[in-house]
Amino acid sequence: MKLLFNNWLNEFESELPVTSTLRIISPFLSKSTVVNLSKKFSLENLELITRFNLNDFSTGVSDLEAINFIYQNGGKIFGVKGLHSKVYIFDNRKAIVSSSNFTENGLVKNHEAGILIRDLCTIDNLLQYYNNLKTISNEFNPSKYATWKEELVSNPASLNFPIFNDYGGIQPIIDQSKNYYIKFFGAANDRVALDFQVQQEVDDALCHYACGFSINKRPRQIKSGDIIYMARMTKNPNDYAIFGKAIAIEHNDKRDIATDKEIVERSWKKDYPVYLRVRDSEFIDTIMRNCPFMEDLINDLNVHSFASTIEKHKNGEQKISIRRSYARKPYVKLSFDGAAWLENRFSNALISYGKIDSSFIESLPSSINV
The missing domain is CATH 3.10.590.10 (ph1033 like domains)
Known part of the structure; x- marks a missing residue:
């Protein structure tokens, strides 16, 4: 295990050349960060779990265009309600658990902390956590993008109150015949x-x-x-x-x-x-x-x-x-x-x-x- 305080982006990017599949869990994204990743790693080998809460896109804390860019370049994107984790998994070799979202602020500007994990048992547990989230998620597709864009355009943003829907998945464990x-x-x-x-x-x-x-x-x-x-x-x-x-x-x-x-x-x-x-x-x-x-x-x-x-x-x-x-x-x-x-x-x-x-x-x- 290695503690990461400064320049953790360098640690992240150093793993990309030897990674076949990159799995990211990040509630928020920025397009500039995703575009920069595409210059160093094929997005066809990227899986991302994030949030599909339109309030995040409306207020600018996340970017719907970043999600669409990943999709257009062959990546897979999944949405989960209430997501707060930030995890970066490189195949089944290494992982980073961090306070940082996959945004320019998170990677470069903010004071963030994390750990680099090499222990294979811990990485297996993280992969299981990732797969559990993926199981309950909703997957992104072009029709969702068009619908969400229309909803965002037709309802001007309000910083005082979230007026949009959250289209992320949630564990289907509720019997809806009951209250x-x-x-x-x-x-x-x-x-x-x-x-x-x-x-x-x-x-x-x-x-x-x-x-x-x-x-x-x-x-x-x-x-x-x-x-x-x-x-x-x-x-x-x-x-x-x-x-x-x-x-x-x-x-x-x-x-x-x-x-x-x-x-x-x-x-x-x-x-x-x-x-x-x-x-x-x-x-x-x-x-x-x-x-x-x-x-x-x-x-x-x-x-x-x-x-x-x-x-x-x-x-x-x-x-x-x-x-x-x-x-x-x-x-x-x-x-x-x-x-x-x-x-x-x-x-x-x-x-x-x-x-x-x-x-x-x-x-x-x-x-x-x-």
Whole structure:
């Protein structure tokens, strides 16, 4: 391994003469950088994974013409939503993992850092990561170029609000016959620290069998079989850590009210006595810091995060307040893109930290069987 701080472009270019296939992962591109590459390397042997978010092209942080230039010169280009990685793989010999995008600023002007990797096992892992992204991607073609150019021309750029679509691929793991929600736990004056244990939250909230609502906020929109993600309000920074997931059981006005015994067990149920019962709950066995966060979802998908914001976007609204869509509400309905984004990160967190053991869940107070 070799650390790269300065002149890493020289290291990159030195590998080109002995490389048969160059694979690049870079969210942003500039045409000048791509043209310069074409003078030193045949673009027919280039595969690139990038972003197809038209907002990037509209604001100038990436260049649609760079993508088209690669295609016209025989290269293959794939788009993935929410892409942030920057990786450069030379056959299966060497790789560079860097903070630098494949732009003039990234390669030459900015202060960037990276590592040159020669370890074949690590390179194999990077190739697997590359192929996983490629599997979920959408591939570029001339018809996409024409459609995107027309969309960009017909909708003048707004630096204050992203008005364009993101045509990148996203992992197709979502059953669109269901709806997906995030249920919030806590309050503005009741946020937990990032080192707060998920296990403690499950104990406090008893959310393994039900989510609580105030008497005037019955969850009538949610149907049996819908998916409920559970998010705890956190502080430093203020955010929502998504720590749990369950399958909803449709609310019944008579059945789904906390009993006197259940209010004694958890006094907060006096103010939130209405239940949305759930089944097959699972919780990440870690602290809040290691859970997926809602701000990351919004930063990656923007208006495409939630069902309500994507509907407003489709109706032509431009000044959409994403955070207002869930402010002072007990839950928010995800878009299918948002659900796919969250499921991917939630599943990865379960793999990394494990699931809270069933023996702990069984030790908690329970409710009626439904």
